[in-house]
Amino acid sequence: MAAQTQFSGGFENAPVQAAHAFRAAMTVMARPGEIRALTGIEPPAPLSLAAGTLLLTLCDPETKVHLAGDTDTDAGRKWLTFHTGAPIVSADQADFAVGTWRALGPLNAYRIGTPEYPDRSATLIVECDQLEQRAAVLSGPGIKDTARLSLPDVPALQSNATLFPLGCDFFFTSGDKIAALPRSTQIRTEG
Amino acid sequence: MTENTNIATEAREDWMGLLARAPDDALMSLWDGIQNRPSFEWLRSPEVGGVMVRGRTGGTGAPFNLGEMTVTRCSVVLQDGTVGHGYVQGRSKPKAEAAALVDAMMQTSAAGELQAQLLDPLHQQMQAAKTARAAKAAATKVEFFTLVRGED
Numbered sequence: 001m002a003a004q005t006q007f008s009g010g011f012e013n014a015p016v017q018a019a020h021a022f023r024a025a026m027t028v029m030a031r032p033g034e035i036r037a038l039t040g041i042e043p044p045a046p047l048s049l050a051a052g053t054l055l056l057t058l059c060d061p062e063t064k065v066h067l068a069g070d071t072d073t074d075a076g077r078k079w080l081t082f083h084t085g086a087p088i089v090s091a092d093q094a095d096f097a098v099g100t101w102r103a104l105g106p107l108n109a110y111r112i113g114t115p116e117y118p119d120r121s122a123t124l125i126v127e128c129d130q131l132e133q134r135a136a137v138l139s140g141p142g143i144k145d146t147a148r149l150s151l152p153d154v155p156a157l158q159s160n161a162t163l164f165p166l167g168c169d170f171f172f173t174s175g176d177k178i179a180a181l182p183r184s185t186q187i188r189t190e191g
Numbered sequence: 192m193t194e195n196t197n198i199a200t201e202a203r204e205d206w207m208g209l210l211a212r213a214p215d216d217a218l219m220s221l222w223d224g225i226q227n228r229p230s231f232e233w234l235r236s237p238e239v240g241g242v243m244v245r246g247r248t249g250g251t252g253a254p255f256n257l258g259e260m261t262v263t264r265c266s267v268v269l270q271d272g273t274v275g276h277g278y279v280q281g282r283s284k285p286k287a288e289a290a291a292l293v294d295a296m297m298q299t300s301a302a303g304e305l306q307a308q309l310l311d312p313l314h315q316q317m318q319a320a321k322t323a324r325a326a327k328a329a330a331t332k333v334e335f336f337t338l339v340r341g342e343d
Contacts, residue, residue: 006274007234007266014238082234082266 006075007082009042011056017041021057025171028180033138033147035131035179044075050173051098051125058123059096061085066094069103071127091122098125101152107159112166121183123169128152131174140185149179151187158187198298206297206310207278209317210290215283217316221309222289229269229301231292237265237277237284263287273298 011017017040024036043052051071059065065086067076077088091097091109104124113121128150136154138147149172151157160167160183167183181187210218244257264278265287275295277287296305 006268006272008232008268010234012233012236014236 007079009044009052009079010083011041018057021053024178025054025057025180028171028178029169029182031142031147032140032181032185033133033143033149033179035133035149035177037176038178039176044073044079046070046073046127047076047098048127048173049176050178051127051171054125054171054173054178055080055086055096055098056083059084059086061087063095064089064093066091066097066122068097068099068105071099071103094122096123096125098127100127107156107168110168112163112168115166118165121166121168123171125171125173126152128172128174131172131177131179137188137190138181138185139188142182143185149181151181154187154189157181161186203294203297207276207290207294209310209314210277210293211279213279213286213290213313213317214320215281215286217313218286218289221313222293225305225309227301228292229296229299231267231269231275231295234266234268234274235264237263237287239263239282239284265291267291267295269295269299271299 021038021040024038028034028036038050038053041049041053041056043049043055047055055065059080061084063084063086065080065084065088067073067080067088068091072088080086080088086096091105092111094110097104097110104126107124110122110124111120113119130150132150133148134150136149136151138149139145151172157170164183169183170181172179172181240262241259242262243259245254246257247254260280261282262278262280263282263284263286264276265284266274266276267288268274273295275291275293275298277289277291277294279287279290293305293309296302297310
């Protein structure tokens with residue numbers, strides 16, 4: 001494809017590529033701090049490759065998506081609707097939200113689930129400038145001793161972790177790289 | 192994005208509906224006769240799925256589920272960026288591809304030619320088949336009438 005045209009850049013072989021992407025998403029969520037690469041699609045700017053792949057893999061007509069800040073473009077909406085059929089909603093109803101940390105705004109705008117149904121919470125896909133295994137120290141389920149991951153805002157994520165078993169889950173994306181932070185992970189700034 | 196948006200929605204509904212309902216062999220034999228097909232790329236490769244057909248009593252009543260049917264769909268983009276969608280009944284992927292390409296070409300300058308060579312003959316064939324079937328059914332029609340009963 002010479003240039004990005006309307007709707008282009010989806011999975012070429014959806015069953016296989018979506019399964020690979022889902023495996024990567026599941027692995028990084030199960031092992032916080034691990035970074036995997038995703039390939040295969042070309043989402044419309046400014047969505048990163050990893051964020052676009054995640055949306056195509058995880059969304060369907062029954063998952064509500066919130067596009068925050070710059071990601072809420074006409075091309076992006078059409079692209080997502082064509083490939084997934086997911087309804088675009090505001091932050092307080094979203095199952096998935098995508099955007100930069102600044103655009104996603106205060107975390108209390110998102111659903112954190114209920115004590116009976118803690119799964120009815122939002123998963124945030126945070127677009128980062130870079131993603132490296134440094135800075136904040138992670139421990140908890142899925143981490144043998146400790147792991148490190150560059151997080152955008154440690155205090156906000158720490159307070160999200162205190163809500164466990166409620167709270168939001170996070171994917172961090174940068175280019176084709178993806179990492180995750182479930183609500184069960186404990187975060188320390190150093191040590 | 193050079194997709195033509197000046198095409199009347201009704202006109203597009205007409206040809207997409209015709210292609211969706213067209214019998215497999217009729218569409219494919221006409222499609223084989225079309226020269227100079229444009230090159231294209233897949234936006235969505237052909238995939239088979241089910242859709243729930245819903246109806247409304249009298250067109251205005253409460254919606255009800257009529258039943259599920261098998262549908263094959265695909266989407267293509269031509270070199271000039273025109274997007275064509277094909278949704279056809281049944282499991283035939285070549286038919287879905289043909290329907291999507293016809294939809295795309297109908298939005299380009301090839302529309303007139305294609306209308307004459309493919310859509311009009313297809314419409315006539317389907318209309319003829321429908322009329323023949325209706326005539327056959329009409330021959331078996333029973334006229335009911337009420338006998339005058341001998342009571343006052």
